[in-house]
Every structure is written in C-alpha cells, then in structure tokens.
Amino acid sequence: MSESDVTRQGLRGTRPGHQAVTGEAAGRAPRHARRGGRRKGRRGGEQPPVEPARFSSYYGRPVLNKPVWEARDIAGYLFLGGLAGGSSLLAAGAHATGRPALARPAKAAALGAVSLSTAALVHDLGRPERFAHMLRVFKPTSPMSMGSWLLAGYGPLAGLAAVTGLTGRFRRTGAAATAGAAVLAPAVTTYTAVLLADTAVPSWHQAYRELPLAFAGSGAAAAGGLGMLAGPVAQAGPARRLAAFGAALELGAMEAMKRRMGLVAEPLERGRAGRLLRASKALTASGAALGATAGRRSRAAAAVAGTALLLGSAAGRFGVFHAGVASAEDPRYTVLPQRERLRRRTAHPSPDTP
Structure with a gap:
C-alpha cells in the first residue's frame, strides 16, 4: 500500500464497514477545522479532541451492595440510643440539683429508650441469640462489639436508676446507678455514629469527623425536648439549656460536615433524605428557640417545643440513614472520590512513597 492508496474516504478498494478507515471517515476533523482549532488553542488553550467521557459503572450496576437494614429498625435504633444517652445525662443533672420531678421522667425515658433500642437491634438481627453471640467476643477495634458491650453495661444501670x-x-443505690449511667451516656449517644462511619457506605464513611458530634447534639436535643414535655416548667431549666446546646451542636456539625464532604454530601440534600434533614433542621431550630423563650413560662409552649425537638431528632437520624443507602446505590459516590484522592496523591506524593 502506498500513500496514494489513502483517500479522505479511507483506503482505496476496501469495503465500507468491514475494514478500518482513516481520515474523515474515521471521524477525523477536516484540515481547516484542525487549523482553526490550533489557532484557537493558541489563544484559549488546547481544545479537547473528544467530548469528556460520561461516568458509568459496569452495566450500570452499583459498586457497593446497599445496606439491607430496615429503616424502621436501624434508624429507630440510632434515634432511641441517642435519646437514652441524653436522658441519662439530664437525669444525673436533675438528680444532683434537687429536681426530682425532672429526674424521674428522665430516668424512665432512658430505660424505655434503651429497651426499645435493643429490641429494634435484636429484631433486625433476626434471632435474639445473635445479640448474645456478639458478647462472646470483646474486640476494641470493632464498633459493633464495643457497642454490644456498652448496651449490656448501660442497660442494667439505666434500669436500676429508673426503678429506684x-x-x-x-x-x-439509685444515685450510684444514675451516676454510672451518666458516665456511659456519651458513648451510648455517639457510638452508633462510629458504627456507621466504619462502613464503606460513602455518605456515612466520609462523615466520620462530624457525625459523632451531630449525633451527640441530636441526642441532647431530644432528651431536652422530652424533659420539657414531661417535667414541670419550674424545674425544666436544665432541659431547656440541654436542648439549646444540643440543637446548636447538631446544626453546626451537620453544616460543617456537608461542606467538607463535597460530592458525597449530595445524598444528604436530595430525595427522601434531603426532605427529612430539612424538616429536622426546621423542627430542631424552632423547638430550641421556642423552649428558650415562651417555654420558660408556658406549659403549652414547652410541650410544643419538646415535641418539635423529639421529631427533629428522629427525622435527622432517619435522614442520615436514607442518605447512606442512596449513596451506596449510586456508583458515582464511590468511584469519583477515589479518583480525586488518587489525583491528589499523584500531584502531591508523600515523602514516604518510594
């Protein structure tokens, strides 16, 4: 074959569609277009020869298997665990400051919440003995193992405090149990955030820094709301302050988390998760504000504020749960952040890299 055999339509003497072609027939730009592209490139940079590739995974299938947990069980477990821990802290403060009418419902709430939380976990496991099997191993590097032991230690203390x-x-004995439950309460409130962040689910894993703070604030706000709802206005001062602190911590941590996460924060703002989290933000902020103002004088306002805070905390936990499921279903949230991390490591290699 000589150079004269090559034409704009391909190779002379070939059958179209059966042999490779070159030139215009293969999609090559005409000479005048190439010259124009080069002239434009001198002024505005080199033009890409093809359009940017669209992202897709193999056969459009997810890269990760989405969580198979039931939202009612696990999201409920997240909410109730936070409520239990926050209620134990409130009960200890009310007990120490001589507010029995606030301490009693807080202790009862802690017992009820941790009991329902454990029941939800056992229901999701399928068989009750599976929870007992988790206590056969003590593994500090496993959030599930440590959480199981934490519930096993916290539950009896919360029960003893409530009964006495x-x-x-x-x-x-009741005072000692109340203090012991309060010591374990911060871990009970936040360990579920560590449990979620320890998975490969993108919107949970990337939230590992702020999610424990958000869960701590959510649990405190829920406990403060329950204290305003169940306790008398005259003794509910600690509940109002706990609710205000928890609301500020939760809202601030969630906002900082979404800003830092970038692309992987999208599931937190879209679909069912986005609706739940927007409702959570509105209910939490309005409940804390109402409790700190009209709730100081009006029993009805305190009850409305407490209900809003409880609903806001629940909506937040369900929103985080659904956001994680949505991020696992879309392969973009798994692959694109990996590519970005690889690009950064290539651009700025570590000194220890050989």
Whole structure:
C-alpha cells in the first residue's frame, strides 16, 4: 500500500464497514477545522479532541451492595440510643440539683429508650441469640462489639436508676446507678455514629469527623425536648439549656460536615433524605428557640417545643440513614472520590512513597 492508496474516504478498494478507515471517515476533523482549532488553542488553550467521557459503572450496576437494614429498625435504633444517652445525662443533672420531678421522667425515658433500642437491634438481627453471640467476643477495634458491650453495661444501670427513682427505695443505690449511667451516656449517644462511619457506605464513611458530634447534639436535643414535655416548667431549666446546646451542636456539625464532604454530601440534600434533614433542621431550630423563650413560662409552649425537638431528632437520624443507602446505590459516590484522592496523591506524593 502506498500513500496514494489513502483517500479522505479511507483506503482505496476496501469495503465500507468491514475494514478500518482513516481520515474523515474515521471521524477525523477536516484540515481547516484542525487549523482553526490550533489557532484557537493558541489563544484559549488546547481544545479537547473528544467530548469528556460520561461516568458509568459496569452495566450500570452499583459498586457497593446497599445496606439491607430496615429503616424502621436501624434508624429507630440510632434515634432511641441517642435519646437514652441524653436522658441519662439530664437525669444525673436533675438528680444532683434537687429536681426530682425532672429526674424521674428522665430516668424512665432512658430505660424505655434503651429497651426499645435493643429490641429494634435484636429484631433486625433476626434471632435474639445473635445479640448474645456478639458478647462472646470483646474486640476494641470493632464498633459493633464495643457497642454490644456498652448496651449490656448501660442497660442494667439505666434500669436500676429508673426503678429506684420511681419507687423511692434504695436511694443510695439509685444515685450510684444514675451516676454510672451518666458516665456511659456519651458513648451510648455517639457510638452508633462510629458504627456507621466504619462502613464503606460513602455518605456515612466520609462523615466520620462530624457525625459523632451531630449525633451527640441530636441526642441532647431530644432528651431536652422530652424533659420539657414531661417535667414541670419550674424545674425544666436544665432541659431547656440541654436542648439549646444540643440543637446548636447538631446544626453546626451537620453544616460543617456537608461542606467538607463535597460530592458525597449530595445524598444528604436530595430525595427522601434531603426532605427529612430539612424538616429536622426546621423542627430542631424552632423547638430550641421556642423552649428558650415562651417555654420558660408556658406549659403549652414547652410541650410544643419538646415535641418539635423529639421529631427533629428522629427525622435527622432517619435522614442520615436514607442518605447512606442512596449513596451506596449510586456508583458515582464511590468511584469519583477515589479518583480525586488518587489525583491528589499523584500531584502531591508523600515523602514516604518510594
């Protein structure tokens, strides 16, 4: 074959569609267009020869298997665990400052919440003995193992504190149990955030820095709301302050988390998760504001504020759960952040890299 055999339509003597072609027939730009592209490139940079490739995964399938947990069980477990831990902290503060009408419902709420939380976890596991099997191993590097042991230790303390508070008997034992439950309460409130962040689900894993703070604030706001709802206005001062602190912590942590996460924060703002989290933000902010103002004087306002805070905390936990499921279903949230991390490592290699 000589150069004269090559034409704009391909190779002379070939059958179209059966042999490779060159030139215009292969999609090559005409000479005048190429010259124009080069002239434009001198002024505005080199023009890409083809359009940017669209992202897709193999056969459009997800890269990760989405979580198979039931939202009612696991999102409910997240919410109730936070409510239990926050209620134990509120109960200890009310007990220490001589507010029995606030301490009693807070202790009862802690027991009820941790009992329902454990029941939701066991229901999701499918068989009750599976929870007992998790206690056969003590593994500090496993959030699930540590969480199981944490519930096993916290539950009896919360139960003892509630029973002695309601009956008025064995007060010293009840005081010790109340203090012990309060010591474990921060871990009970936040360990579920560590559990979620320890998975490969993009919108959970990338939230590892701020999610424990958001869950801590959510649990505190829920407990403060329950205290305003169940306790008398005259003794609900600690509940109002706890609710205001928890709301500020939760809203601030969630906002900082979404800003830092970039692309992977999209599931937190879209679809069902986005609607739930927007409702959570509105309910939490309005509940804390109402409790700190009209809730100081009006029993009805305190009850409305407390209900809003409880609903806001629940909506936030369900929103985070659904955002994680949505991020696992879309392969973009798995692959594109990996490519970005690889690009950064290539552009700025570590000194230890050989």
